Structures are given as C-alpha cells and as structure tokens.
Amino acid sequence: MVLSDNTRGALLMMAAMTAFTLNDACLKLISGQITPMQAVFLRGLLTTALLAVAALWSGALRVRLARRDLGLVLLRGVAEAAAAWFFLTALFNMPLADMTAILQALPLAVTLGAALVFGESVGWKRVSAILAGFVGVLLIVRPGSDVFSVYSLFGVATVFCATVRDLATRRLSREVPSLTVTLASASTVTVLAALVGLGEEWATPTPGEYGIIALSSVLVLIAYLTVIMAMRVGDIALVAPFRYTGLLVAIVLGLVVFGDWPDALTWTGSAIVVGSGLFAFWRERQLAVPRPRVPPR
Structure with missing residues (x-):
C-alpha cells in the first residue's frame, strides 16, 4: 500500500512523540541518581x-552544506541543547504528564x-486559538498558586527553544x-551538555x-529522525496536531510508572491547549493552497 505524504507525516509524528515520551520516562526514572546534564551527555x-x-x-557525512543551511543546522543544534537542559531540569522536578502538557x-x-519571523499570514481566528492555547498553559502552570514553581517556567522556556528548533x-x-541534520543536532547537544556540566558533581551510574541510558539513547535516536522527517513531509497543518500523541502516552506512563494523575485544572488546561491547536491547524488547512512536495532524502 502506497501512503500519501500526509499519512506518512502523521505516522512519523506519532512515532516521534511516542519515542520522545518513552525517552523522557527513562530519564525521569534515574533523576534521583544523576544530574540532567550528565544524563544528556551520556x-x-x-x-x-x-x-x-x-x-x-x-x-550523509559527505554532504556539503551551503552557508545558509550550515547556519540553520548550528542554530537548530544550539536550540535543541537549550531545550534539553530546560526540559530535563523541569522533568526531574515535575510530574511527567504536567511537563508534557505544557509542551x-x-x-x-x-x-x-512562523507568522512573526517568516511573515506567514495568520488570521484572527488562528490568533484567537493561539491565545486560548496559552491560557490553557497558564492553567497548567498556575503562576502564583501553591503548585507553581520555577520549573514550570523552565517548561515554558523549553517551548520557546523548541520553537526556534x-x-x-x-x-x-x-x-x-x-x-545529517540529526547527527549535527545530537553532537551539538552532547558537546554543550559536557561544557555546561563541568561545574557539576557527576555520579557513577x-x-x-x-x-536505562542506553535504551533512552535508542529512543531519542528514533525520535530525532522521525520528528525531522515528519516536519519535512506532508502538510504541517495536518502533521503537527499528531504531536498530541505524546500527551496521551505521558498520562498513561505517569499513572502506571510514577503514580501521578493530573488534577482537574491540568486536565482543563490540557484540553484547551489541545483543542486550540486542533482548531488552529484545521483553520490553516482550510486556507492552505496545495503545492507539490519533494520527499527529503
């Protein structure tokens, strides 16, 4: 059976989000023994x-990158490393489902x-969906409440860095x-993790x-490859909503592995974020102009 680009993109995104979430659960399991940067480095x-x-x-090592692409690959690697540090620091101190919900x-x-940087057109309906989505994030983070901590802000910082990526x-x-992109990002993250972790006391696993770290490595390898391929195949308006697969996996893992269950406000905020995202991408699909796509190598 021949799959369309959109179907391939959706399946790749589901695989990526599942692999990312399983990787997160692996690292959270050892969070009491090693530091975030040691985990990222190993x-x-x-x-x-x-x-x-x-x-x-x-x-792929023999590919010669144009200067523009080289700059983008380096930017992507630095953004990936920053996102990893913010994310793991938050993950080691927050329930898995709550952190995944923010993402x-x-x-x-x-x-x-894309609207602010690339000048892509975003109508008032999609702007409203974006604002509603961030209201949902506030319900999860709840600044000023008893459940709020600086690690909630680290989760928001993760979203910013991942957006740049x-x-x-x-x-x-x-x-x-x-x-080639995946290798460059992984090596950049590893080097930066080593540099940032120089001032930390590392334990012997x-x-x-x-x-667990080896399993995490395999999972993040799968996640890296599939998320990059998903972002480059099919319509982003159809592919991106399948990121929400990660939230479902995180809720199940949080309950089964860590005994965490989101409270009512977290459920409400998650529903608003997911609903807003689905509406925004449905609206983008309605306005999209079909264009031919060339599968990436």
Whole structure:
C-alpha cells in the first residue's frame, strides 16, 4: 500500500512523540541518581555514535552544506541543547504528564513564530486559538498558586527553544538529508551538555542505570529522525496536531510508572491547549493552497 505524504507525516509524528515520551520516562526514572546534564551527555555519546555509523554508511557525512543551511543546522543544534537542559531540569522536578502538557503548546508557538519571523499570514481566528492555547498553559502552570514553581517556567522556556528548533528545521533546504541534520543536532547537544556540566558533581551510574541510558539513547535516536522527517513531509497543518500523541502516552506512563494523575485544572488546561491547536491547524488547512512536495532524502 502506497501512503500519501500526509499519512506518512502523521505516522512519523506519532512515532516521534511516542519515542520522545518513552525517552523522557527513562530519564525521569534515574533523576534521583544523576544530574540532567550528565544524563544528556551520556545519552548523547551513544546516540551520536550510532548516528555517525548510520551517516557514514549512508553517505550523509559527505554532504556539503551551503552557508545558509550550515547556519540553520548550528542554530537548530544550539536550540535543541537549550531545550534539553530546560526540559530535563523541569522533568526531574515535575510530574511527567504536567511537563508534557505544557509542551503541547509547541504547535501553537510554531504557528505564531512562523507568522512573526517568516511573515506567514495568520488570521484572527488562528490568533484567537493561539491565545486560548496559552491560557490553557497558564492553567497548567498556575503562576502564583501553591503548585507553581520555577520549573514550570523552565517548561515554558523549553517551548520557546523548541520553537526556534522547529522553525530552523522548516527553513532548511530540502536537499539536506535528515540524517545529517540529526547527527549535527545530537553532537551539538552532547558537546554543550559536557561544557555546561563541568561545574557539576557527576555520579557513577549503576549497570541498571547505564541500561536505562542506553535504551533512552535508542529512543531519542528514533525520535530525532522521525520528528525531522515528519516536519519535512506532508502538510504541517495536518502533521503537527499528531504531536498530541505524546500527551496521551505521558498520562498513561505517569499513572502506571510514577503514580501521578493530573488534577482537574491540568486536565482543563490540557484540553484547551489541545483543542486550540486542533482548531488552529484545521483553520490553516482550510486556507492552505496545495503545492507539490519533494520527499527529503
């Protein structure tokens, strides 16, 4: 059966969000033993090594990037590293489902960012959906309440950094292989994690913790590849809403693995964010002009 670009993009996004969330759960399991940057560094070593082998085998290391694409790849890597630090610091101190719920504002932030940075047209209906989505985030974060902490703001910072990452990905030339972008991002994150973690006291993981880090590396490798491919295949208006798969997976994992269950306001905020995102992308689909797409290498 031949799948359309939109179907491929949706399946890739679902796979990416599931892999990302499973990876998050792995790292949260060892959060009491090692620091966020140590976790990112150890995970990144294995991920980068696996990617380097794959890139060498596929010829992705022999690609010559134009100056514009090189700048975008570097920007994407730095944004990915910043997002990883904010995210893991928050994740180690927040319920998995709450943190994942905040991240559901990312598709709305990408839509707003595309309008502000690239001058893409966004009508008042989609602007209203974006504003409603951020109201939903406020219900989850709840500044000034007893449940609020600085780690909630770290979650919002993660959304900002991830928005920069996704916008940079979208502006890459389609001739740039996804594997090349993935390897560059993973290596940048690993190097920056080592530099940031120089002032921290690193622990010696147990064999079991090394096993969890190895599993996390494989999951994040799958997530890196599939999310980049998803952002470059099919209509973004149809593909992006499938990011919400991650929230469903996080709620199940939070309950089964960590015993966390979102409270009523978190459920309400999550529903508003998801509903706003679906409406925004439905509206974008209504206004979209069909255009031919060339699958990335």
